[in-house]
Amino acid sequence: MPELLPAIDIAVAIEPSDFLGRMAEIGRKSDHFDVEDMRESAGSPDLEIINFRFKEENPHDRLGFQLIAHRDNSNRIAVEVRASDWSPDPPTRNVYCEAAKHLTSELLKVYNKTYGARLRLRIVSNDHHRFTMTKRTASLLDSFMVLANTSSLHPLDWRRFYALVREGRQEIPQGELRAALRKAGFSAEKAVCLSELYEHLWAFKRL
Structure with a gap:
């Protein structure tokens, strides 16, 4: 990654x-x-x-x-x-x-x-004292980013995105996720929207 x-x-x-x-x-x-x-x-x-x-x-x-x-x-x-x-x-x-x-x-x-x-x-610091991504989280994130249609998400892309939340055991900070999405080819607007949706879904998951 x-x-x-x-x-x-x-x-x-x-x-x-x-x-x-x-x-x-x-x-x-x-x-x-x-x-x-x-x-x-x-x-x-x-x-x-x-x-x-x-x-x-x-x-x-x-x-x-x-x-x-x-x-x-x-x-x-x-x-x-x-x-x-x-x-x-x-x-x-x-x-x-x-x-x-x-x-x-x-x-x-x-x-x-x-x-x-x-x-x-x-x-923002990326040092391991603040956040370290586990292999499982990195694998789920890679699965979504590598296969995603960055201009318009396909239903299968959404399924992998939801799996990142559902199956993940750690929450990726919004700044890290946004930066990773931008690096994967998502526009700034889509990276912001997806990272915020991810944060909202995690808030719901914690309930």
């Missing part, structure tokens, strides 16, 4: 949509990014997304990142780094984190100076 990539986010104290709008403007003015505002077309009323595609030469093909605001966690903006071809592929945790820092550092520096803020990236 590929190394699980960490969840990365930014804590904000203003309305998420205002933060996204400010960052989009800073990204456009920097001339280093093609910026796509998807707040009207994210496919879910609970999500607001801004895409940043890096225009400069780098080791990864079509490198960029997304800022994702979710209604249920409005004080934290998720950061998802994306590339159509990583070097190495799949990326290690260090490569992924360095890409996130490289892409966002200058934008956050400008934001902090402009708005008198002190925003920074939070990279």
Whole structure:
């Protein structure tokens, strides 16, 4: 199984949509990014997304990142780094984190100076003291991800997803599951929705 990539986010104290709008403007003015505002077309009323595609030469093909605001966690903006071809592929945790820092550092520096803020990236630790996936959990997750139609889940895909909850003996933290789904080819929106559904199903299972 590929190394699980960490969840990365930014804590904000203003309305998420205002933060996204400010960052989009800073990204456009920097001339280093093609910026796509998807707040009207994210496919879910609970999500607001801004895409940043890096225009400069780098080791990864079509490198960029997304800022994702979710209604249920409005004080934290998720950061998802994306590339159509990583070097190495799949990326290690260090490569992924360095890409996130490289892409966002200058934008956050400008934001902090402009708005008198002190925003920074939070990279969630993947160390074994916090969460270690058992072989059984990893096998169930692999069974779902390897065979899944990432664009539109088939009934058999859903059956394997439900088996991940039903037969699993440990709950995968939402950040780890979302990162694993993104690595498996799911879009940011689908990874968020599936990881939240997984969390709700586990809450029901505990009842």
